[in-house]
Amino acid sequence: MHIPDAFIPIYQGAIYWVIALVFVFLAVRWAKNEMNEEKLPLVAVLAAAIFAIQSFNLPVSMGTSGHLVGGALAAIILGSPFAAVFILTMVLIVQGVLFGDGGITTMGANIINMGVIGGFVGFYSYKGIKAATKSMPVSAFIAAWLACLIPALACAVEMFIAGTFPLMEGLVAMGIYHAIIGVIEGVITVAAIYLIMNVRPDLVDNGVKPVKKVSAV
Amino acid sequence: MMDNRTFLIVGLVISLLVGCIAVFMASSDPDGLESTALVVQGDKTLTGAAHEDAEIHEVTEGRFSYESPMPDYALGEEMGSAGGLVAILAGTILAFLAVLGLVYVMKAPGKSV
Numbered sequence: 001m002h003i004p005d006a007f008i009p010i011y012q013g014a015i016y017w018v019i020a021l022v023f024v025f026l027a028v029r030w031a032k033n034e035m036n037e038e039k040l041p042l043v044a045v046l047a048a049a050i051f052a053i054q055s056f057n058l059p060v061s062m063g064t065s066g067h068l069v070g071g072a073l074a075a076i077i078l079g080s081p082f083a084a085v086f087i088l089t090m091v092l093i094v095q096g097v098l099f100g101d102g103g104i105t106t107m108g109a110n111i112i113n114m115g116v117i118g119g120f121v122g123f124y125s126y127k128g129i130k131a132a133t134k135s136m137p138v139s140a141f142i143a144a145w146l147a148c149l150i151p152a153l154a155c156a157v158e159m160f161i162a163g164t165f166p167l168m169e170g171l172v173a174m175g176i177y178h179a180i181i182g183v184i185e186g187v188i189t190v191a192a193i194y195l196i197m198n199v200r201p202d203l204v205d206n207g208v209k210p211v212k213k214v215s216a217v
Numbered sequence: 218m219m220d221n222r223t224f225l226i227v228g229l230v231i232s233l234l235v236g237c238i239a240v241f242m243a244s245s246d247p248d249g250l251e252s253t254a255l256v257v258q259g260d261k262t263l264t265g266a267a268h269e270d271a272e273i274h275e276v277t278e279g280r281f282s283y284e285s286p287m288p289d290y291a292l293g294e295e296m297g298s299a300g301g302l303v304a305i306l307a308g309t310i311l312a313f314l315a316v317l318g319l320v321y322v323m324k325a326p327g328k329s330v
Contacts, residue, residue: 001250005282006275013281028323035320041221043320045228048313052232055290055305056239057248063266064252065244090319094312099304100285152249164276165257173256173263177249199219199227 001069001155001178002095003110005103008162016158017108023085023116030082039078042196042203043087046074049192051091058184066181071118072147073189076126076140077196079205084119085111109158113151122147137190144189145182152178229313236305240290240298247273 008016035043050070057065070091075084092110095101102110126143133139156170164170197204219227246266247255251273255261260271290308292300 001248003250004275006277006280007254009279010281031320032323035324037221040317040320041225041228044313044316045225045232047316048229048232048309049235051312052236052239052305052309055236055243055308057244057246059244059246062252062264063246063261064249065246066249067243087316090315091312094308094315096285098285098287098308098311099290100283100288101290103281104283105281155250156253159253165253169257170253173253174249176263177252181249200224202218203224 001110001113001152001174002092002102003106003113003155003158004100005105007103007159007164008106008109010105012158012162013103013105013108015108016106016112020089020108020111020116023082024089024111027082027085027089027115030080031086034078034080034083038203042200043078043083046070046077047087047090050074050087051094053188054091054095060177060180060184062177062180064177064180066148066177066184068185068188069114069118069148069151071114071151072122072126072140072144072185073192075119075123075147076143076189077193077204081116081119081123084122085115088115088118109155113155113158117151117154118147121150136193140190140193141186144186145179148182148185149175149178152181229310232309232313233306236309237302240301240305 050068053068054070057067060066071084071088074087075081089111092102092107092114096104096107122143125146126139129139129142130136152174153171156165156174159165159170160167193204252261254273255267255271256263258274261267287304290301290304292303
């Protein structure tokens with residue numbers, strides 16, 4: 001759902017940029033406070049992995065394809081929605097500047113959709129569903145699915161404000177496509193959490209167990 | 218348990234492998250946003266495939282435009298898959314280094330990372 005420059009008038013893009021910068025500022029502050037030599041490798045690897053996997057479009061039927069966005073994954077694993085803002089911002093800068101995937105004037109909107117909305121929806125729905133179901137895979141799957149669907153609907157509203165899509169048609173199409181793409185988001189998010197929990201259980205801040213200090217082997 | 222350095226290397230290698238496979242296997246169908254644009258302009262039904270040569274009509278007047286150095290994750294037609302590989306590997310490594318670099322700069326004054 002990377003919005004290209006042509007889809008939003010410059011002045012609206014500027015407004016989204018201003019809002020995005022507030023969250024980027026908070027995300028940088030999160031990184032400054034939270035980053036230590038244990039977490040830094042995880043954040044760097046997640047940025048690389050999310051970049052790589054975002055280039056991997058999978059067919060989702062109906063002549064459409066989609067890929068993991070990664071906002072829920074980053075927020076759940078690192079235990080903060082600002083982790084998603086931080087990582088997605090870095091990925092979107094590389095994608096937009098080097099590859100023209102997502103525009104420059106629209107980068108603010110893309111940061112808001114995938115980083116901020118994706119991260120916050122992913123993180124808080126994970127927390128809520130986890131409290132109710134006590135199940136990591138169930139909560140992570142639903143949280144990731146929502147973290148794909150809700151940003152897509154937000155994107156449809158932005159496209160309406162920009163005069164690019166009619167409201168209902170945009171909401172229906174964006175909603176249907178991303179409800180299916182969200183299944184990819186859910187499966188990969190759960191798999192990635194399992195994978196990382198297996199090799200470095202101490203790094204995963206997902207409320208499954210208290211973080212233990214493990215002495216060096 | 219994996220130490221930090223091993224985790225970093227294994228994680229980066231897995232990411233690079235995913236990127237390499239993506240160059241050959243990724244679907245070239247339009248993504249959700251592009252599909253919606255095609256539906257809206259009447260070149261695609263909601264559940265059907267778009268025409269082979271359907272293109273998204275982009276408004277360019279009054280909109281910013283930017284020529285990226287590696288558009289569409291490739292180095293141009295003549296480079297083919299090799300260009301795609303270079304582009305994806307460069308992007309993956311850059312995303313990785315950007316985080317390390319930014320955190321290094323942020324933490325630089327007096328504090329150890």
